[in-house]
Amino acid sequence: MLQVRDLRCARGGVPVLEGVTFDLNAGEALILRGPNGVGKTTLLRTLAGLQPPLDGTVDYPEATGAYASHADGIKTALTVTENLTFWAQVYGLTVPDTVFAAFDLDGLRSRAAGTLSAGQKRRLGLARLGVIGRKVLFLDEPTVSLDAFSVRNFAGWMRDVHLAQGGCAVIATHIDLGLDVPTLDLTPFVAQADATGGSDEAFL
Numbered sequence: 182m183l184q185v186r187d188l189r190c191a192r193g194g195v196p197v198l199e200g201v202t203f204d205l206n207a208g209e210a211l212i213l214r215g216p217n218g219v220g221k222t223t224l225l226r227t228l229a230g231l232q233p234p235l236d237g238t239v240d241y242p243e244a245t246g247a248y249a250s251h252a253d254g255i256k257t258a259l260t261v262t263e264n265l266t267f268w269a270q271v272y273g274l275t276v277p278d279t280v281f282a283a284f285d286l287d288g289l290r291s292r293a294a295g296t297l298s299a300g301q302k303r304r305l306g307l308a309r310l311g312v313i314g315r316k317v318l319f320l321d322e323p324t325v326s327l328d329a330f331s332v333r334n335f336a337g338w339m340r341d342v343h344l345a346q347g348g349c350a351v352i353a354t355h356i357d358l359g360l361d362v363p364t365l366d367l368t369p370f371v372a373q374a375d376a377t378g379g380s381d382e383a384f385l
């Protein structure tokens with residue numbers, strides 16, 4: 182479902198990672214590991230098509246990918262239900278009722294999203310993944326701000342719903358999600374520096 186071959190990617194014009202190669206079949210996930218700054222976000226953004234690779238290829242079926250970072254992208258004046266309905270409609274879908282329980286949002290359906298706590302907002306941000314129908318997910322630290330119960334809940338949705346229904350996911354996380362999936366340490370793929378540095382305001 183996802184094929185990555187000899188990928189080389191940059192941030193701020195400076196090569197960060199090179200030679201990244203892996204495959205994911207339907208129902209499989211991969212956890213990205215590595216120290217701060219190794220290039221996990223850069224790789225995820227490149228995989229998702231938000232920036233071009235310097236070299237190599239990324240293949241997955243057209244219009245099946247979605248990228249989510251810890252920036253929530255929540256509309257604060259809308260309720261939880263209205264937020265999910267909005268996102269579902271963008272993708273021409275309706276909200277499955279099961280998504281509220283899956284992300285522990287049942288008691289918060291009518292709350293204005295702006296009044297949610299940080300962790301509740303994060304759960305709403307993640308619930309978006311359950312309404313947009315995208316099969317190939319690129320997730321950057323999805324469980325930031327979540328308590329242990331909510332981390333388990335998210336892992337349960339990932340395993341029992343998303344992967345069980347034939348999705349796949351690449352997840353950068355410093356937190357152990359308790360998922361029985363392979364990890365890829367990016368440290369061996371750090372690119373040889375060939376520039377003095379640079380910055381890219383698009384990322385600031």
Ligand SMILES: Nc1ncnc2c1ncn2[C@@H]1O[C@H](COP(=O)(O)OP(=O)(O)OP(=O)(O)O)[C@@H](O)[C@H]1O
Binds near residue numbers: 193218382
């Ligand atoms: N706007 C920018 N301009 C130039 N370099 C940047 C910019 N943003 C990040 N970098 C650098 O690019 C490299 C890769 O950053 P990236 O955010 O991909 O790492 P990461 O593995 O996701 O880190 P973390 O675990 O801290 O989230 C780092 O060395 C970082 O300092």
